[in-house]
Amino acid sequence: MTVASAGLTRRAALQLAGGAAAFAAMTPWAWAAGKTGLHGLSIFGDLKYPPEFKHFDYVDSDAPKGGRMVFQPPYWYYNQNPQTFNTLNGFVLRGDAPPRIEMIFDTLMARADDEPDAVYGLVAETVDVSADGNVFTFHLRDTPRFHDGSPLTAEDVAFSLTLLQAQGHPNIAQVIKPMASVEAVDPRTVVVTLDGTQNSETILTIVDLPIFSKAFYTDNAFDAATLTPPLGSAAYKVGNLSAGRYIELERVDDYWGKALPVNVGFANFDVIRIDFFRERQPAFEAFKKGDLTFREEFTSKTWVQDYNFPAVDAGKVVKSDFPGEKRPSIQGWMINTRRSKFSDPRTRQAIGLAFDFKWANRNLFFDAYARQVSYFQNSDFAASGLPGSDELALLEPFRADLPADVFGEPYVPPDGDGTGTDRAILRQAADLLAAAGWTQEGRFLVDAEGNRLTVEFLLNTASLEPVTSLLVGNLKRIGVDASLRVIDPAQYQLRTSDFDFDIVMFAVKFTPTPLDGLQQIFSSQAAATPGTFNYAGISEPVVDALLERMTEVRSREELMALTRSIDRVLRARHYWVANWYLGKHRVAHWDVFGWPDIKPDYAFTPETTWWFDRDRAAAIGKAG
Template sequence: MIGATLLAAAAPAMLVAAAPAMLVAAAPAMAQERGAHAIALHGAPKYGPDFQHFDYANPNAPKGGEVKLSAFGGFDNLNPFILRGQTAAGSGLVFQTLTTGSGDEVTTEYGLLAETIQIAPDRSAVSFTLRPQARFSDGTPVTADDVLWSFQTLREKGHPLYRTYYADVVKAEKTGERTVTFTFRNTDNPELPIIMGALSVLPKHAFENRDFAATTLEPMVGSGPYVVAEVQPGRSITYQRVADWWAKDLPVNRGRYNFDRLRYDYYRDLDVAFEAFKAGAYDFRLEHSSKNWTTGYNTPAVKDGEIVREEIKHQDPQGMQAFVFNIRRPIFQDRRVREALNYLFDYEWTRANLFYGLYQRTKSFFANSELAATGLPSPAELALLEPYRGKIPDELFSKPFEPPKTDGSGNIRPNLRAALGIFKEAGWDLKNNKLTNLETGAPFRFEILIAQADLERVIQPFLRNLERAGIEASIRVVDTAQYQNRMDNFDFDMTTERLAQSLSPGNEQRDYWESSRADQPGSRNTIGIKNPVVDALVEKIIAAPDREAQIAATRALDRVLLWNWYVIPHWHDSVHRVAYWNRFSHPPIAAKYGLGFSDTWWVDPAKNARLTSSARRAAAP
C-alpha cells in the first residue's frame, strides 16, 4: 500500500486484491455500474453507503483552539511532492486525494474528492467521478483536468517514486464532465485502483507560471482542511483551518480536523525540545525516548495533572528499524560479513541498560503484523521458495530466524568468537588487533551516518564491541538537510533507518527492494539490493489473488531479506507513548491504525479553561 504519508502528504522525509467483486463494496451488480462509494482490497468495506462518520471520530467534537507542536531539524520547501528540499511538517494537511482510508480497516478506501469509484469488470481500468462541490482553497472547482494534470505532472516532474507507482498506468483520460479513467497495462495488478485513489489532486491553474520541480516557500493551493497561514523559514510553520471547507460535512470527515490552528516549531536538539515541552512551549509529544519516558517526567506539572502521560495500544505494523548496510560498499557485499556484524550488536544489554526494559527486539521487516515470518516456512511459503533453493540461504528452510543474542551482562565473548570465525571465512582476520582483509591488507573501517545526536548513546556501545573485533567505526552526525541529501544519493556506509510498512504491501515494495531501484536517487532501496529472487517475490506479492496468497508471499520475502542479513535489527513497540498538556480530549474508541492526534483529537473547553486558570495562578506574584 502506498500510504498517506507518501502520496497524499509528502515525498519521503514514511495493496493487493482478489476478484473484481471483492474490490467494490458488497452490493448488487448495479452498484458497480453506477460506481461505488468505497473499494476494499479484500472483502467488503466496513462502512456502507449511508454511514455518518468513522467510529473513531466524534462528530460532536468542538472546533477551535491553537495547538503548538514540535518538529526536528529544519525545512526549506512547501512542496511535498518533489525530491528536492526538506518538506515542512504537516504539509499534507493542505492537500486531498481522490479517496481516503479509514483507521480501523486494512486497505479500504472511501470517496473523498471522488464521489464514486467504478472498476472495469476485468480490472483493466478504474474511473473516478468528482464531487460537484469539491473546491480548492482559492475557491476554484476541482476538475477532471486538474486530476489529469496532477497525474501527468507527478509522474514526469514529481519524486521518482511516482514513476514506480504509476508505471503500469498506460492511459489517463477524461471520460465525462467530472470523470477521469485510468487504464492499466494488464489485469494482474489488482492494487492499481487503490493506488490511483491515493492520487493527490493539485490545481493546474496555480502552476501555469511555476516550475513544479523547484523548491518553494510560497504556500501552495490545495483542497484540504488547512491552508498555510504563516511561514518562518526553517523555524516554524502555522496552518489555519478552512472554516468553510467544502468537505467538512462528508461522512469521512465528520469529527475530524478540529483544531483552528496548528503550529510546528522546529528544534535542532532533541534534549532542548524535551525541556521546551515541559516548560509549556508546545502542547503534545509522541515520546520515542525510553529514558525520557521512564525518568524525565518527574515534574510538578505531571504530578499536578497538568501534563498527562498516556499509553495507547495500537495495531500499526512497525516495519523494520535497524542499522542499515549500504551494500554498494565493497566491505558489506559479502553476506557473511553482514552476519558477523550482527553478532556484535548487544541488544539485550542495550534494552536493560539504556531502554529501561521497554521495547521488544524486531525480528521481521513486517513486525507487529500477521505478515511477519515466524517459525519455519508454511507449505504455501515453501511453494514459493523451493524453486529458488540454492539461490537463497539454506538456513531459511530449516531454522526460524533469530538475531544473535547475548546474556545481557555486557560480556560478548561468545558472540565475539562467533563473529571472528565468520569474518575469517569471509576473508578477514585479526592482525595486530586490526581486522584486516587477507587479500588486500586493507583494514575494516566504516562510518555510521545519523541526523539525531541522541542516537549516539545507543551507537557508542556498539562501536566499543566493533573495536573489540578490530573494526574501526565512527559516527558522523549531520543536519537533517545534509542527511536527506546523502541518503537520496546513497552516500553513506551504514545508517539507522526505519523501513515503514503497511498492513497490505503491494507496489511500493518495488521501491524498497527491487534491483531497478537500487541506483535510482531518492528510492527507498537504500540498502542497494539487487537480488533476482527478491525481485520475483515482490512481483508475487503484487499479483497475489487473495489475502492468504498475499500473506504467504510477504512472509517468503521477509525470510529472504532476513537471512541475507541486509540489516542489524533494532526494536519496536505496540503502544504509542504520548505526553500532552491537559487541554485535550479524544474519542473513547481509538483507531486501530495510527495515533490521529491532529486528525480526531480536540481542544476541550473545560480542560483548557482549568489549565489556563492554573497557569495564571502560577504566574501571579
C-alpha cells in the first residue's frame, strides 16, 4: 500500500547542480550592491517612494486621533490565537498570544502595503549594501526610545535578532537561519551579515522583525509564558487586559516616531481593544450589541441572512465589501502524511473527491465562493495549462521521480454535481482506495493487516461543522470510518504544533513576492520541525530542490516558474482537500469610522489606518 519514495535520481541531482550556475549568474540584490545611504529596499529595485516622501499614498495624513476600535482580529501570526491568550510573548512556540501584540514593537524598516516587496526606514534611517549583497549596514536614527524613556540602540537590535534566531518561533528562526551574524559596531550602527544561502526576501523579513529591549529581557526570560507586559517602543503599549478575555492596546501620545513618513496617518485610535471568543456566534452577538465595533464576516449564511437586526435597519451598522489583496493564498484541509495510512497519494485523492464543493457553495455559502485549486491561488504564481518552457527546464531533470501528471494540465478537483453525493465521483474515490490496497470488511475499509481506515477532522470551532460534516458523510458512504472533533483553542494549538491529528484546516496568505515562508509549509525540514505550518508533512526531495533554487531568484519571472513548478508537483501528489476563496473582504461595522480613499493592493489593516469619526458616532449616539 505504501508508494515508493520520491527521491531524486543521481542524474537529476547533477542536472540541477549544472543548471544552477546559469540561474545564479547575477549577484543577490544586484541593483543595490555597493550602494550606501539607501532610504528603502526592494527585492527587484522598484521603489515607489523617493527619499523625501511625506507619507504613503494609502493613508490620510490628516486623520484625526482618538476613540476606540473593538474587534476580534481576522488573521494572526506565529503562536497567536484569536480565541484565547495566556501569554504576551507572540514570537515563541510556547503558549497562546494575543494577535496584534506585535504593534507595541518597532522594526528596522516598515513595509509599504501598496508595493509587493518594498520597505522604508523606520528605526533605521538608511542602509548600505555590500558589493556581494550579503552585508547590510543599518544606520539608526538618533531619536528611537522605549516606552520607559530608555534609548533604543544598535545593541537592542543585535540582541533581538540574535534572540529570535536562537529562541524564536520556528517560523521565524528557520527563515532567518541564513543570518550569519549581527553586530552593533556603535550605538547607531548595526551590521547584518548573511551567509550566502539566503533568498532575496530574507533581509526584508529581518528588517520587519520586532526590536526588543535588551535590558528588559536580561531581567525577564524570553521563552517564558508570561502576562507581564513587554517593554516596547512603538505607537502602542499594553493597557488593560484579562487573560483569555480581552486586551487593550493604548496609543502612546509621545511616541518618538509618530512624524516619520512611514508612520504618518497610522495609529489613529486611542485604544485598540481585542476581545476573544471561542466561537463565531457569541462574537456576532457581541457585535450586534455594540460591544464590538468592527467585524469581518467569514460565514456566508450570517452575511446573507443575519444582518437584519435593529441597528442595521436604523443605519447604525454598515455592511461593506473591500477588494481582496493581490497575494497568493492557500486554504484547505491538510492531510497529515506522517501517518502511514495517508502515505499513498491515491488514498489522499479519494478523500478529496468526497467533497462536493458545488453543493456546499449553494447550500452553505450562498454561492459566494470560487473553488480553490492551487497552492498559490488568486495570483500569477499558480500553475495553469501545460508547463511552459521555463517550468519544463526546472522539472525535466526530475521526470523519473515525478508522476506523469506533473507534465500535463495541473490537477483540478471536480466540484461535484451539486447533489452532495455525486455517485460517479464517489465511485471513482472508492476505486482509488481499492487501488491503494484498502479492502471492504463489513461496513469499513481495512488494510492488509486489518487496520481500519479512520479519518478524524480536527476543528477548533463549531462553525466549520456543517461543511466538514458533508465530507465526513461522503467518506462514510465509501467505507471510511470518518469523524470530526471540535476541541478548545488551547488544545488545538498544542495538537497542531505537535502534528497530532489526521486532518486540519489551514489557511494562509503569502507575501506578494513569496520567497520566504514557502519552506515553513512545503519543505522536508519543516515537516520534521514542530510548530511549523507544514501540517501535511510534505517531504518531497523534488520540492526541496526547487525550494533551494529560491536563493537564486533574480526576477519575478524566475520566481513564477519556481512556484508554478512546485504547485504542479504538490497538486499531483494530493496533499490536501482544496477549499474555497472569496477574493474580497466582507466587513460590517458600527458607523463610527472613517477610512482612507485608497485601499492598498497588498494589505487590509483597518486597525492601523482607519480612524474614529466623532461626528458619525454622535449621529448614532455611540461615544468613543
